[in-house]
Amino acid sequence: MAEQVLNKKSYIDFTETNLQGQDINLVIKEGNATVETLRKREKVSSTFWTIIIYIAITALALIMILPFYWMIITSLKNNDEIMATTQTFFPTVVMWSNYVYVFQAFNFLTYMTNTIVVAIFSTLGTLITTIFAAFAFARLQFKGREQVFGIFLMTMMIPGEMMVISNYITVASFGWVSENQTLLDAYLSMIVPFWVSVYYIYLLRQNFNQIPNELYLAAKVDGKSDWSYLWKVMVPLAAPTLISITILKFMGTWNSYVWPNLVTQKSEYRLISNGLRGASFSDPDSGITQFGYQMAATVVVTVPLFLLFIFFRKYIMRGVGRAGIKG
């Protein structure tokens, strides 16, 4: 009978009978428990914790999406049900008419057209300036490259509010904001100031830097110019990042509120967020806010973003998440 102490809790028992035989029966014990019971215990406890984690995370996820659920069901309720003392988690009468009313009463199509036009042109401009700048920073050697890039990064710390005041004056001095503002003026004032984004330059430069320099040298040997190398090699290779930038920029325009509100002189020139916040959903007779209409309008504004997210989830999350990698 031999008993060897491995550590405080575990022992090895060699049963006497088997000492001379070929098969040694090894029993590892912790207290009174054998391996089988220990394994079983561990399995039970890990299953238990997994269930707890799933319950916790499901509860948190439900809280997270509760506002969306509430938005959708409120948009389908009538006002009596919304104002009732007992709140219902599903509408008793489904009011599709709320949506019909919203589309008839508010110029959502105008706002959406404005938003899409502004989004397309500000994205195009941003893509061009970003590609050029990122290429210069990633591939071309020039004096003061690191210093200029450092200054670029530093400008990200300046709050945009500092610029809004003066930009408003600048845009007005270009004649884009005046009493007889045209739709084109309004578009220009909402597009041109947003053609530069230092963050996207940073993002694309990182991507360009990952492309091996040997490709550049090979293109040089083949007599390709920087210009054709940029468009034929680098841009196609960086396509995922460019898609990310496009979608994030589009989302930014969809959500922009302050600047369009400031520079547009007529309500029909405004963008979707302005249209939503500026619209009055109160009943003309009683003055009570009709939450059903309001939430239907909110759904109309939110759903396109969700669709975009469903189709481009990978690109959106990659573009947003890239920021954290370098710390």
Place this chain on the structure above:
Amino acid sequence: MSSVNLENSTLSNRFYDPKLGELEEGYNAEKDVIVNVVSRKNIKRKYTVGGVLDQEQRNNWKAWLYLSPVLILMSVFLIYPLINTIAIAFMQNYDYITGTATGITFDNFLIVLGLKEIVPATDTMPAVFETNFVNFAIPNTIIIVFVTVPLSITIALLISVLLNKIRWLQKVYQTIFFLPYVTNTIAVGMVFSVLFDDHGLINFILGTDTVWIYGADRWTAMVPLVLYIVWGSLPFKILILLSGLQNVDKQYYQAAKIDAAPGWKVLLRITVPSLWPQILYLMVTSFIGAFKEYTAVKGLFNNPGTTKNSYELYTMVYYIYDNLNTQTSRAAAAAVILFVFILVFTFLQLGLNKRRSR
């Protein structure tokens, strides 16, 4: 293609390369590179290391050409306005339509900070002060910053640790937790104001009839505001922290398991320190973000207060936007104050981190 820094200009065929050190023309066996002088006339400028022509000088003008669109746009819409805003903050009776001012003054800052009266006292009337910025905008902003940032980072950390523990349906949950990021801040702000309405779901669940939104008390109104800001800022933080967690070396956790370390200890001693770069990054960016809060108030309340003509929910940025057209210089002064706040806090945090990592 390393940058050239010539120090020994007296020696005709010796070069100093910052990466490789001193080099001589010909094959350098020690460094295993071939060094050629490309142009004898211009020895200082052009030489090759390992057969690659150093193009530093060659691409100079080309690079600036590629950068020119960005540089032009940035100087018009970023650098100039930055300087101009600071200038406007010091101008007396500035009129943005004509662009004229009557002089240089420090009064705008004093007025915004409530240290100088707008209308001097007369025999019958006491002096009028601008109190909204000091009484509401600054305290509200500070509260938002110091409540929402730690709260959202802590919650995001817990959620991402939980997310990192599961395998089945992980992608689905990850997507759900990212959803608030892809929404319109104004739109969901309106949803929150429905949730917190007198007859809304929150009062129904709590069994109370608290007034949270319209006509609410300032501190009560802060609750939905803070919750909304935290809710909206979680997705970005979870995304960053989760991707950080997935890069933490699994060996640390295995070692902790062998030592039978309790869960909270693993969290505090392994998870948080390994995520420190991400946490610092989130702290700096979300401090800046929280200082600039505006759309959450606009979406929830539509006014700078809980009733039509009150200002108790002003944030610093809300004050700036509200006064932009009417009191441009005061708005500019407020913007400069905000900028100083952000600079000080950012450098404080970076400085703290330096001391911590030392």
